[in-house]
Amino acid sequence: MSRVRRDRNSDRKVWVLVFVVISVFCIIFFAARGRFTVPFSSRAATTVLAPFQKITSWVGSQVNYVTSNIWEIVTVHQQNKMLRSEVEQLRNQNLQASEFAAENERLRALLGYKQSVTQFDLVAARVIGREMATWTSMIIIDRGTRDGVDKDMAVMTEKGLVGTVVEASPNSAKVQLLLDPRSAVGTLVQRPESRVAGIVEGNPSDPMMPRMINIPRNSDVVEGDTIVTSGFGGIYPKGLIVGTVGDVQNDSGGLLKIAILEPAVDFQKLEDVAVIVASREAPPAPLTPPQQTPGTETPVGDNAAAGAEP
Amino acid sequence: MRKFLIWVAFLGSAYVVQSAFLPLIAYHGIGPDLLLLIVVSFSFLRGSRMGIFMGFMVGLLQDLATGTFFGMDIFSKMLVGACCGAFSNRVFKEQFFLPIFSSLAATVMNYLILAVVVLLLGYRFNPILHLQMFLLPMLCYNVLLAWPMHLLVHWICDQTAEKK
Numbered sequence: 001m002s003r004v005r006r007d008r009n010s011d012r013k014v015w016v017l018v019f020v021v022i023s024v025f026c027i028i029f030f031a032a033r034g035r036f037t038v039p040f041s042s043r044a045a046t047t048v049l050a051p052f053q054k055i056t057s058w059v060g061s062q063v064n065y066v067t068s069n070i071w072e073i074v075t076v077h078q079q080n081k082m083l084r085s086e087v088e089q090l091r092n093q094n095l096q097a098s099e100f101a102a103e104n105e106r107l108r109a110l111l112g113y114k115q116s117v118t119q120f121d122l123v124a125a126r127v128i129g130r131e132m133a134t135w136t137s138m139i140i141i142d143r144g145t146r147d148g149v150d151k152d153m154a155v156m157t158e159k160g161l162v163g164t165v166v167e168a169s170p171n172s173a174k175v176q177l178l179l180d181p182r183s184a185v186g187t188l189v190q191r192p193e194s195r196v197a198g199i200v201e202g203n204p205s206d207p208m209m210p211r212m213i214n215i216p217r218n219s220d221v222v223e224g225d226t227i228v229t230s231g232f233g234g235i236y237p238k239g240l241i242v243g244t245v246g247d248v249q250n251d252s253g254g255l256l257k258i259a260i261l262e263p264a265v266d267f268q269k270l271e272d273v274a275v276i277v278a279s280r281e282a283p284p285a286p287l288t289p290p291q292q293t294p295g296t297e298t299p300v301g302d303n304a305a306a307g308a309e310p
Numbered sequence: 311m312r313k314f315l316i317w318v319a320f321l322g323s324a325y326v327v328q329s330a331f332l333p334l335i336a337y338h339g340i341g342p343d344l345l346l347l348i349v350v351s352f353s354f355l356r357g358s359r360m361g362i363f364m365g366f367m368v369g370l371l372q373d374l375a376t377g378t379f380f381g382m383d384i385f386s387k388m389l390v391g392a393c394c395g396a397f398s399n400r401v402f403k404e405q406f407f408l409p410i411f412s413s414l415a416a417t418v419m420n421y422l423i424l425a426v427v428v429l430l431l432g433y434r435f436n437p438i439l440h441l442q443m444f445l446l447p448m449l450c451y452n453v454l455l456a457w458p459m460h461l462l463v464h465w466i467c468d469q470t471a472e473k474k
Contacts, residue, residue, distance in 0.1 A: 017362065017392065024385045031380035032431050045374035049326060056330035064334055129329040130339075131376040135428050137339075138377045140329070167377060174377040181433045204428065204435035206443070208338070268339065 043169045046140065050172035053129040054142055120237065121278035123147050125155075127270050128172065137177040137207060139163075141273060144171045152235050154276045160241035160264030161185065161229060162273050173275075178242065179207045179267060186232035187212060187242055189225045196221055197230055200242055200261065208267065209246065212259040221248055221259050237279040313470040320466055321371055324348060329375070340444055342451035343417070344459060345372055347409070349391050350416045351463035355403055358395030365391030379431065386423040390416050409460035413452045421445050 072079070125147075129140035143149045145168045155162040155175050163177040176183050181202040189196045196219040198212040215221055225245040231238030243261035251258050324344045332341040345368045353361025369384030376383075394412060401408055421444070428435070 013359070020366075021385070021388065024381050024388065028379055028381035028385060028427060029431070045371065049322065049329075049375055052322070052326045053330040056326050060331040060334050129326075130333045130336075131329065131378065135382075135424055135433075136376075136378045176377070204433045205439055206436070 043167065046172055046174065047169040053140060057128040119280050120276045122274040123149060123277050124272065124274050126272055137179040137202065139175045139177060139270065141173050141175055143275060144169050144173050146170050148277045149173050149275050154236045155273050156240055156276060157265050157273055161236065162265055164235055165275065177267060178210055178263060185236055185242060186230040187227045188230040189221055190228045191225055194220050200227065210261050210263060212261055215257040215259060217255055217257055221245060223248065227261060237276060316470055321368060325371055325375060337447045338443060340447040342455045343448065346390065346416060346420055347413055347452060347456055347459040348463055349387050350394050350412050351409060351460040353391045353394035354398050354401060354408065354412065355464060355467050357398045358392055361391030361395030362388050382424060382427055386420050389423055390420050393419065409456040410453055413456035414449060417449050417452045
């Protein structure tokens, strides 16, 4: 009798387990399609864990600092020899570098680099956590809604685009990296004669090399082309560098091409990032009068106004 | 209640260490999965039912905290907990090789479950490249940390066990 009851209990447990497993399986697909979200619990978990992650991250960086210092002390004799020989080389290079630095300064001013940066309001943030799962690429930063960070804000470093904020809690935020297969960024080839548009998405086969899809087969995308954000979609401002084309392949369908990108940002060494909390259109370039053929110049200024009088 | 809080604190700490400290030793972004090792050891020590429950709790924590596909870790870790728990009566729990071999099998199983889910979600990847880049480093890390994690889980299980 008791055996029959035990068997029934066991059967019931198996059925409950099967039901739970199937329910969770369905939840995955609903969540992936955006039909099921758990925003409050997710935010609560991030809010509670973020301070501890911040402390652990700080401890980790200190441990890293101390161990690297100890290692330097251990290898100091060997380093000393190498450094002496390097000093001579560097002295020569330093002279050359000063020249380059001055040239660089001039070129930066020429390109209006600073002006282009002022179109963004940036909030600097530290990376305090990183998801090491194999399928998605997320980081957690130490800035949240209290600092003006909100969902769908672009995240970048001085080298280029990092990703977008997908969830913000008061003291931290989750950032979906460019490498995540779920991310999709509207992009353009920066080269003026090309300007081919495409979508950059994470590459599940090689997560360190995102890919640009939807490139027409007859387009002139070549290796080495720089890819920048197009500004379509409204999340990413126009002109942020995404990466350079490392390889161009034909799509399996045969009508399109895929470009494999080398991202501009080193995602392995991501420690500090900046969140674009506001962006404005870059001020238009000042208009310059077109060059005129000698002898056929049209009058400008007061003379022009006077000439226009009947 | 006190025992439950001890486990919650332990899982929270393990997640914090995994997400904020272990990236320092990560290889190409891949590091050890401490939470998986906890589920494996706990399932062997406490049986299938508790293993499934632990898998659910750990998966829920990971899904909520990391922002991955919701439910994916719950699903995989529950199945890992169920499988490891099913063998709990047939193994010597003090054996040194138990956590080593079980972590290997659990890592592969967890990886395969997630791979199938990702494929069913419509994402394609190169399996050979993926195995080399992700599964192998993760196996190495998990095998290295399996024994210390097993000892830690064993110790907490003893501390929180019902006193007869």
